[in-house]
Amino acid sequence: MMIRSLVWLRDDLRLADNPALAAAVEAGGSAAVLHVHEEAAGLRPLGGAARWWLERSLASLGAGLKAAGVELLVETGDPRTIVPETVQRLGAGNVFWNRRYAPAARAVDAAIKAALRERGVAAVSHPGNVLAEPWTIRTGSGGAFQVFTPFARAVRQSPVAIPLPAPFGAPAERAAPLDAGQPGWMRKLEGHWSVGEAAARAALLRFLDEALDRYAEDRDRPSVSGTSALSPHLRFGEISARQVWHAAQAAVLDEPARGAAVEKFLSELIWRDFNHHQLHHRPDIAAVDMRDTFAGLEWRDDPPAFTAWTRGLTGIPVVDAGMRQLWETGWMHNRVRMLVASFLTKNLLLDWRLGERWFWDTLVDADAANNPGNWQWVAGCGMDAAPYFRIFNPLLQAARFDPDGAYVRRWVPELAALPDAWVHRPFEAPESVLAGAGVVLGQTYPRPIADIRASQRRARETFAALKSTDDPERL
Numbered sequence: 001m002m003i004r005s006l007v008w009l010r011d012d013l014r015l016a017d018n019p020a021l022a023a024a025v026e027a028g029g030s031a032a033v034l035h036v037h038e039e040a041a042g043l044r045p046l047g048g049a050a051r052w053w054l055e056r057s058l059a060s061l062g063a064g065l066k067a068a069g070v071e072l073l074v075e076t077g078d079p080r081t082i083v084p085e086t087v088q089r090l091g092a093g094n095v096f097w098n099r100r101y102a103p104a105a106r107a108v109d110a111a112i113k114a115a116l117r118e119r120g121v122a123a124v125s126h127p128g129n130v131l132a133e134p135w136t137i138r139t140g141s142g143g144a145f146q147v148f149t150p151f152a153r154a155v156r157q158s159p160v161a162i163p164l165p166a167p168f169g170a171p172a173e174r175a176a177p178l179d180a181g182q183p184g185w186m187r188k189l190e191g192h193w194s195v196g197e198a199a200a201r202a203a204l205l206r207f208l209d210e211a212l213d214r215y216a217e218d219r220d221r222p223s224v225s226g227t228s229a230l231s232p233h234l235r236f237g238e239i240s241a242r243q244v245w246h247a248a249q250a251a252v253l254d255e256p257a258r259g260a261a262v263e264k265f266l267s268e269l270i271w272r273d274f275n276h277h278q279l280h281h282r283p284d285i286a287a288v289d290m291r292d293t294f295a296g297l298e299w300r301d302d303p304p305a306f307t308a309w310t311r312g313l314t315g316i317p318v319v320d321a322g323m324r325q326l327w328e329t330g331w332m333h334n335r336v337r338m339l340v341a342s343f344l345t346k347n348l349l350l351d352w353r354l355g356e357r358w359f360w361d362t363l364v365d366a367d368a369a370n371n372p373g374n375w376q377w378v379a380g381c382g383m384d385a386a387p388y389f390r391i392f393n394p395l396l397q398a399a400r401f402d403p404d405g406a407y408v409r410r411w412v413p414e415l416a417a418l419p420d421a422w423v424h425r426p427f428e429a430p431e432s433v434l435a436g437a438g439v440v441l442g443q444t445y446p447r448p449i450a451d452i453r454a455s456q457r458r459a460r461e462t463f464a465a466l467k468s469t470d471d472p473e474r475l
């Protein structure tokens with residue numbers, strides 16, 4: 001069968017609010033959809049957990065497309081070869097895609113567009129993956145925003161496009177079963193997630209119904225389902241940021257008292273855009289400090305400490321709970337992400353790039369903009385980051401945001417029987433309390449690999465000694 005239009009989907013694995021797909025349907029004739037596991041210079045290969053998600057998401061998308069009589073083709077290789085070859089094989093006259101913003105990816109897309117046009121094939125790209133495209137949000141002098149608050153103001157002042165309906169059918173409810181050959185740690189992700197467009201919509205509705213009202217208070221409580229858990233769905237575009245944006249806006253119309261909660265939620269969505277805009281302007285954000293805060297710093301080299309961190313065996317319960325939640329589920333609560341990242345970079349003085357790479361491999365929502373952007377933010381070298389000398393105390397944070405220890409008890413079960421007063425600091429508990437809870441430090445649970453106060457002091461002294469050229473005025 002002759003295919004008139006090819007839709008190349010990347011991080012936009014959905015039917016609804018998909019401008020490229022809608023354009024293909026509008027063009028008339030039959031369409032096919034292509035996804036490429038891209039292998040091209042400059043494109044970062046996906047980490048393991050994200051790869052797991054992608055496979056499931058493609059299965060779900062393929063089922064939804066099949067129901068509409070559209071074939072999903074999945075290829076692996078360099079898209080600069082695969083896309084033109086597929087167009088030729090299908091005899092397609094149009095190619096549509098939704099734009100992406102990382103410079104290396106844009107270079108790939110530009111090369112493909114030029115090659116297709118040379119052959120007389122129309123290649124048309126659309127906006128669909130962010131609230132506002134990077135070139136539409138500029139400072140008064142035409143530059144890129146480096147501070148979040150004015151950036152957020154500018155996004156709020158620009159219209160966010162109204163989502164498009166799905167051009168055909170509803171997405172399949174369930175993804176096809178997963179290939180059983182996946183490594184064990186990825187297989188267990190299966191029990192924690194429903195993947196695909198229908199699951200994304202269900203997650204959004206659950207959030208709007210059950211959690212939005214209390215979002216401002218509960219979003220920092222890791223033991224509570226107080227956030228949307230939409231991040232992997234947004235990462236792979238099973239739902240678009242603008243669908244989420246408009247759904248949250250509509251929730252305020254229904255109930256004006258939700259205003260503050262919705263504002264907070266929208267501002268988190270804008271952080272997502274902020275990081276994508278940074279990546280657009282700074283292709284090297286996973287490798288290079290965005291501000292030279294740490295010029296001259298030699299990060300410590302301590303492989304055993306890094307290993308203890310990755311395994312959730314640092315002896316600091318909230319850090320260990322977070323790292324184990326990540327390992328078990330491919331996701332970690334945002335407040336705890338900040339704490340574990342701070343512990344690694346400040347208390348252990350280990351390079352943020354080590355942590356970024358671990359997250360890259362283990363997060364289902366690992367994203368080339370948000371992961372390095374947030375790591376740099378916590379470390380103190382990112383755009384609009386907290387000053388590097390402001391150091392979280394994980395013990396105080398744990399007492400504040402997990403006051404009854406429910407989060408730690410869930411993920412560090414060997415501490416579950418400790419009373420609330422000691423669950424976040426077992427290393428200070430009296431022997432009788434430890435014995436009563438069946439905890440033997442150094443045996444059933446590690447002693448801390450860093451003394452929080454001493455390591456905090458060491459970090460401050462180390463940073464203070466740097467001849468930083470970091471001057472916000474200079475940026």
Ligand SMILES: Cc1cc2nc3c(=O)[nH]c(=O)nc-3n(C[C@H](O)[C@H](O)[C@H](O)COP(=O)(O)OP(=O)(O)OC[C@H]3O[C@@H](n4cnc5c(N)ncnc54)[C@H](O)[C@@H]3O)c2cc1C
Nearest residue numbers: 227228229230231268269271272334337366367370371374
């Ligand atoms: C060290 C570190 C690494 C991170 N790595 C990633 C990553 O690879 N991918 C990722 O999507 N998020 C990352 N985040 C941001 C944040 O932790 C997650 O987006 C959030 O926990 C996802 O949960 P949620 O969907 O329930 O969030 P909600 O609170 O429900 O927020 C809604 C959406 O807003 C966006 N969002 C929320 N917080 C942030 C933020 N700080 N930065 C950017 N976007 C945000 C996400 O798309 C999220 O799904 C990281 C944060 C830290 C501190």
